[in-house]
Amino acid sequence: MATRAIVQRACAKLRSAIRLEAVVHLNFARDLRDMLEVLVAIQTMLEDAEMQLFRDGSTASYLQLAVSAAYSTIDTVDELQDATTMTRMLPRLAIMKNAMATQVQETKKIVMWVLECSRELSEYTEENTIMFHQIIEERKTGPVFEEAMVLGRGSDKERIIAALLSTEPNITQENITILPIFGLLGSGKTTMAQMVFNDTHSLQGYDFRVWIHVSPQFDFHTIGNSIISHVSGRGQEEINHSSSDVEGMESMMNRLQKLLSGKKVLLVLDDLWEEDPIQLRRLKSMLTSLGDKMDVLVTTCNQAIARRICTVEPYMLNRLSDDTCWQIIKKSIRFKVGEEELEKIGREIASKCRGVPSAARDYAGMLDCYSRDARLWWKKTMELNICFSVMNYGSAFSLVLSTFELSYKSMPPSLRLCFAYCCLIFPASHSMVKDDLVHHWIALHLIEPSEILSATKIAEEYITRLQDLSFLQTAELDNVSGKDEKGAILFTIHDPVHDLMVWFLGNSSYRLATNPHGKIDDTYDKYLRALCCVGCSKVEFKDDSFSRKKCLRVLELKESSVQKLPHSICQLRYLGYLKISEFTGLVTLPDSFGQLKNLFHIDLSGCSRLAALPESFGDLINLSHVNLSRCHGLAGLPEPLQNLGKLVHLDLSFWSCFEEIGKNLGGLTTLEHLNLSNPCCHLDHRSHLKGLKGLKDGLCKLTKLRYLNLSACLNPIFYYHQSQEDSLKYLGECVRNLSSLEHLDLSHHTFLFGLPASLGELNNLKTLNLSGCIRLKMVGEMKSLTFTNLRMCRGLESCQFVVRIIDDDDVYSSSNIVQLEVVNCQELQISCLENVRSRVEAQRIKMAEKQKIKKLKLSWTLDSLRSVEDSALLGELLPPPNLQCLEVNGYAGTCLPEYLGELTSLQELKIVCCKHLNSLPDRMQKLTSLKDLCIFDCPELEKWCQLEENKKMLAHIPNKNYEEPASTSRQEIEEDDRSGDEVEAV
Structure with a gap:
């Protein structure tokens, strides 16, 4: 319900409206002050009434009334502000006075009725305090x-x-x-x-x-x-x-x-x-x-x-399996083997527990194996919501309810409002796209920017907090179909939490319609603020389909074959988020589309027959996000986009290789996110290449770009270039000026053999996706990267990897070394190993299974702080037995792991700047293939090598080189070593 947050929004609206000249001129100021006074007064008891809802549900009708009053107030103020904007001359306001006066009085009546009802609830303030102490005692x-x-x-x-x-x-x-x-x-x-x-x-x-x-x-x-x-x-x-x-x-x-x-x-x-x-x-x-x-x-x-x-x-x-939940139920009720029909029903009941053991015990308390109508009762129990069992039979799961209540109580009002929306608009187990969810919240004004943070940043913090509480969980990307939101960050709501929210809370302002037949009318059209309509294939849009839904802020319409939208959609002047996806028959948008002045997010993905955008599209001055993915009918980049001065996000994935794409993109200088992945070319061969060759001219002007997806985009360029050098030069020119770039996707470029040196100059680059680049041979050191995806890079020969801490602010953050789990190349260099946070991280890369590795270099930064002892970490980095060359640099341990004596294929061993190392393993004599041993700046180890008994042990090695630099500092040695590696990589 999060009633208090909605009422706070209404109060903020009233305060801003009271000062409007039109409100004063029309004598509405007094009415608005009266409403403000009432809404401020009731806020003190809303918290208690909301918490009481979790105990017995007795305050549900009052809270719903308060929500209706708050939303009615917000809508009335919006109408007043809109009227002021539309009629700049005060004399013209008199024409609208009667209509507005009626709406103001109706809203005031609802607000005053809330005040009357609140007097009956004053007793809950004291009761709620007692109840809170009872919860603590019970826990x-x-x-x-x-x-x-x-x-x-x-x-x-x-x-x-x-x-x-x-x-x-x-x-x-x-x-x-x-x-x-x-x-x-x-x-x-x-x-x-x-x-x-x-x-x-x-x-x-x-x-x-x-x-x-x-x-x-x-x-x-x-x-x-x-x-x-x-x-x-x-x-x-x-x-x-x-x-x-x-x-x-x-x-x-x-x-x-x-x-x-x-x-x-x-x-x-x-x-x-x-x-x-x-x-x-x-x-x-x-x-x-x-x-x-x-x-x-x-x-x-x-x-x-x-x-x-x-x-x-x-x-x-983590949660338990359904089978384990069934075992808990069986054990609790002493279930006897042989009752096959009851067991089948019992397993269905266990699946409703969603892996929560206390829910399994609670359901078990409702079951009876020995009554004559046991089968009937089990079926009835299977149909019950777990919340019902808490309210009527409450036992083990009541602790979950109190935990949920305390978690909910700890949330700020705005966060409650956002989470309630997630539960009320999305069904259980539904996967939510993170960016869409954020834009829903913003469009509905559930989040307001502060003096320090933008609404988007606040939304990010809210999502993190909901994840910390396990209310939101990251969904498995494998569950996402390739054609919709592929690769997006997805969340699901923890099922018991979803059930609890839906059970206790209600809101007629949000509606999810699944496969509606013939119409999308609603009893609460007047108050509807969010409508998500999935599976619209049988919907018939009439001219007035949206004329009674003027309060809509969020509208999602998916999967339809209609050829045109009703003009009444342009009357939704408060609409902020619009998704018209997979409308495969849609040819054009209404000419008056530009009237949607508050629209900041539009998704037209999958509208494959859309031939053009109306000229009025350029009037959507607040538009910041545009998704034209899979809009194959567009012959070129729509000109109206050039007028959108706030455009920061443009998705053209599965685009049609527009001619002069570079020239048109170059004008969108405010872009921060650009997706040009997977072009589906309908042009002839020459036009295709011409369009792609000009792409670099547009990209180099997008200096604010933070995210760029070129997955499979440049394959024709790489394929038709006569030399690898020309291909790398072209790619380098595409990204050279993108100094703000943080995320770059170059995946599935099957003709990419290397990376341009200019990538290493992008100091803000954090993630690089190279998955599926099957001919990529070498990846050099890029010091700013925290994530490099090298999955399915089968042709990789050499990789230089820098270990980075992923989240410096976290007390127990992890490092990125686990990304090497998918890397198997001939030469592997891993530097900054001091950043590895646990031995488990090193175990996960499974170094011993990387049979391709012939040359391995492991480096620590000298005199740096470690999270894991060097000896313990090196012990986990067991190389494959066929390793030929090994270099250990900056190691702070006193001895090397015994496994060194098992690397019978080793031909070269180099030990550099290991100042505490004082011996080599006794099994060194087994390394009969070892030809070269170089020990550089390891004073203790050099002394050990000069002892007569150790000279005998190393006598079989033809080339031995022990050096102690006379004047060069260790720092200079390290810098020399790294610069040499960089030159080699380039």
């Missing part, structure tokens, strides 16, 4: 649990215990390991912590085991006193709370340090909700100062909290 946990009832979590438990026992150093503190467990609502995070906490066999040697339920009311004194209470074996320790907070904390910390000095502690902090980074840093600091060794398990619903508090990578608890 209190301890270490005791029924282990026999836990299924499907054995492997999770083993991995968590292994992480606690790992000897790998932490990123921050060595005396403490903080391992958070996070995941979906009801996934069993507390149960998992209980399983680990009670395992005295695998986790031994602890002097104390302490379990603390933190609760949403975070307090340092409570946590500290609880630890003291558990450790001392007494009652709750008394702290002098009359003293200042600092003094109280100091006294408590002194007591804790005395009790835990020299002790090893296992601590569980269950149900952590505190999001403030400063408070979390204080908590981490407090725990670090206690004891000689402390292992801490933290359970939380919020991934952001997990990232801020951790010292090792947080553990995500």
